[in-house]
Amino acid sequence: MQTATISRLHEHAGGEVTIRGWLSAKRSSGKIRFLILRDGTGQCQCIVEASHADAFETADRLTLESSCILTGTVRPDDRAPGGCELDVTGIEILHIAEEYPISRKAHGIDFLMNHRHLWLRSPRQTAILRIRHTIIRAARGYFDDAGFTLIDTPILQPGAAEGAATLFPVDYFGEEVYLAQTGQLYLESACMALGNVYCFGPTFRAEKSKTRRHLTEFWMIEPEITFADLPVLRHHAEQMTTRILRDVLEHHRDDLASMGRDTAPLEAITPPFPVLTYTEAVDLLHSEKVRSWLEGDLADKEKQLAACREELAEAVESLGTAKKAWQKEKAEQQIRSLEEHVRELETDIEHRRHHMSDASAFEWGRDFGGDEETILSRQFDKPLFVTGYPREVKAFYMKRNGQDPRVVENMDMLAPEGYGEVIGGSIREDQLDVLLERMKEENMDPEPYQWYLDLRRYGSIPHGGFGLGIERTVSWMCGLKHVRETIPFPRLLGRMTP
């Protein structure tokens, strides 16, 4: 007797095997029972006929999410979702589950988040988490293959690398320290020892942001590259992104399809990616091209809204003709989701009206907000690099541009389809006096940074790096509306459990 995983069940066609897992669904019809077993590798429909009296009786005792061991014969069958079925001859119960709170019907987000530990078992969530794994492996694989050394940077840190207002304080034996918001400063040190390095770990931001793009705890992969200039940084960002796209598309066709992700926009992405300087981006925002695009986009949305309202009217009508209670319920559910869609489109349209005035009125020197990012990235069907932001809106360690001292040598990479910033990076300021001057401008006390400044005292070199936000990347690849589904246990403003 062989034990098999569901994903490899087809290899045992005709043979007798044992599979172990959880009951994810059960249907019955007279003298036949259909058990859908889930084992983490896949789902399999298992048939129990009354002729196997023991198994048949046991099948009736299984509740949703009960764990069990099934023995039976593997039979390829087109009627089965996975292509294979198991004709069950024996059932061993491991545990009879209590009434499972998550049904196959609709649930609200609050309920699902409160049951995140169980919600993870649903097919959509497992698909997302598998893709997350592939993205992390691809990103790390890219740097591993390119000869980078993995460096683990500390999570407990004495001070701020970015704005101090967004740090989580921790009581460290009576001293206030902070959770890391980047590994960068430490990574720069390691870079001077080992050459090209990268870190991968959690980072923490105490921003009171309640948006679909923010978590208070999220994961970043950050390379730091010796003797680099901006084109080198962009090259690595581009190649890493391409590698991630390739691996996700190669290994997750089914997962992406199961969550309704249209892969065409992902497949269309090939290097090179477009590049704009900040100044060019501001000009683009002011341009006739963007103005007419915004108008066209607004018209599109209004058309969608009209269509959606029409659909809503039809749904209301079908509610009137529904006979069965469940048909009525279904129609009501459809109406609710359409109403939600209408509301979404209405706020979208309102935002776009603001966009039009905001874009033309955008002043050089301001940082781009979500709106500007969205407009810019929507002009391209590939990720967009924006480089050379004004010094004032960027961090102290970014290298000043030699030709134009108003801007720094930085880059953001904005994902297409409105997903916004997924990568931020820069060349680091490598001159001690310039760095000190910059810290003074920011009212920073150089004392706690002496160790960091040492890197500019003992063999300073040009170098730079960037950070890729894992959750935003997962959200983009999966086509999700919110990053809360991209991490197993999201930490959000006002949500800590489970």
Place this chain on the structure above:
RNA sequence: UCCGGCGUAGCUCAAUGGUAGAGCGGGUGGCUGUUAACCACUAGGUUGUAGGUUCGAGCCCUACCGCCGGAGCCA
């Protein structure tokens, strides 16, 4: 922090200021190929909390709590 919306059965939601309901899920029974199966029966409620208005409040008013959406903030 600000603006808006919501809070009713385990879940998703109904209910002109006038007897709290449906579907799903649970339970019981039926059906030999089901795909969110279906059919019948059944149990299940301090309407977020605390006040107020009213003959009467799930519904109106006030405060608070919670969640959602958006803004601000944000490598």
